[in-house]
Amino acid sequence: MTPRDFLQQLQDSSLGVALSESIYMYPLVEGLHLISLVFSFGLILLTDLRLIGFFLPNAPVSEILSKLRPWLISGFVVTFVTGFLLVFVNGPTLVNTWVFPIKLLLILLAGLNAVWFEVKFGRRIAQWDTQLQYPKGAKIAGWISLTTWSLVVVCGRLIPYLNAH
Amino acid sequence: MSTQPFFQALQNSELAISIGQSNHLYGVLAQLFHIAGLVLILAPVLLVNLRLLGAGLTNQSIAQLVKATNPLIWTGFVFILFSGLFMFAPSAALYYPNPAFWLKFQMLALALIVQFTLYRKVTATEKPNRALAILTAILSLTLWFGVGIAGRAIGYVAA
Numbered sequence: 001m002t003p004r005d006f007l008q009q010l011q012d013s014s015l016g017v018a019l020s021e022s023i024y025m026y027p028l029v030e031g032l033h034l035i036s037l038v039f040s041f042g043l044i045l046l047t048d049l050r051l052i053g054f055f056l057p058n059a060p061v062s063e064i065l066s067k068l069r070p071w072l073i074s075g076f077v078v079t080f081v082t083g084f085l086l087v088f089v090n091g092p093t094l095v096n097t098w099v100f101p102i103k104l105l106l107i108l109l110a111g112l113n114a115v116w117f118e119v120k121f122g123r124r125i126a127q128w129d130t131q132l133q134y135p136k137g138a139k140i141a142g143w144i145s146l147t148t149w150s151l152v153v154v155c156g157r158l159i160p161y162l163n164a165h
Numbered sequence: 166m167s168t169q170p171f172f173q174a175l176q177n178s179e180l181a182i183s184i185g186q187s188n189h190l191y192g193v194l195a196q197l198f199h200i201a202g203l204v205l206i207l208a209p210v211l212l213v214n215l216r217l218l219g220a221g222l223t224n225q226s227i228a229q230l231v232k233a234t235n236p237l238i239w240t241g242f243v244f245i246l247f248s249g250l251f252m253f254a255p256s257a258a259l260y261y262p263n264p265a266f267w268l269k270f271q272m273l274a275l276a277l278i279v280q281f282t283l284y285r286k287v288t289a290t291e292k293p294n295r296a297l298a299i300l301t302a303i304l305s306l307t308l309w310f311g312v313g314i315a316g317r318a319i320g321y322v323a324a
Contacts, residue, residue: 027321038203038211039211056233
């Protein structure tokens with residue numbers, strides 16, 4: 001089954017049809033996608049800026065991570081669910097644009113970076129987050145996260161513009 | 166001069182016409198700056214309001230969070246204002262009959278009033294009245310997120 005067939009199946013499913021036929025559902029889902037973005041991308045942006053050293057440099061990284069995590073994860077859950085619903089509605093036209101597969105690839109990269117950070121630094125964070133010089137890798141992970149998630153948002157915003165052709 | 170002729174005059178102005186005739190790439194770029202500005206403004210607003218609700222970065226003082234997030238908000242403000250004007254000017258008369266457009270700016274006006282009265286007052290005190298802090302946070306978040314949703318709706322509401 002090609003990606004196009006798969007997306008066609010999603011669009012033809014009862015959920016896909018229901019979403020497309022409702023006047024309010026699509027804008028509502030898109031609105032929720034945008035608002036949850038402030039929780040997911042917005043809070044991860046602040047976390048990345050802390051890792052890089054631009055934001056609240058005197059606050060322990062572990063504190064920022066642990067206190068924002070529940071909000072950030074909740075945000076990501078809503079962003080992903082609403083994003084998935086938007087895929088149902090848009091269907092196979094999404095593969096007409098190169099920007100959608102790139103967005104998915106960037107999400108994968110950002111996710112892998114987060115897992116790598118968690119495994120490599122997350123568990124020992126209490127040891128290093130009060131030191132002035134914390135592991136270089138942690139800072140790099142912050143930059144990668146900042147770059148990849150920003151590009152994810154850019155790609156997402158570009159979809160409607162590149163989709164028309 | 167009432168609003169509609171003003172919108173029309175703006176759309177017919179030389180600057181607006183030259184923006185409208187510019188490469189569409191600039192229009193897309195404006196959209197990107199607009200969403201970047203939205204995140205740069207709303208992420209700090211969310212962080213401070215969570216703190217007012219007693220959640221998020223509770224070990225930091227309210228004043229510290231406000232101070233640390235101010236540069237982000239101002240950067241976002243510059244992004245969102247100029248990209249917004251860039252998108253608005255060439256189609257001003259088209260936005261005039263759009264109810265979502267008006268809803269957005271009514272909510273923006275309310276959000277700014279809350280921002281410069283209640284929010285400013287509550288975030289200036291280290292231990293604000295709990296009920297007042299919660300009320301401020303709920304009002305502020307509802308209005309700011311409302312501005313975002315109404316903005317997103319502009320494209321869906323037939324003019």
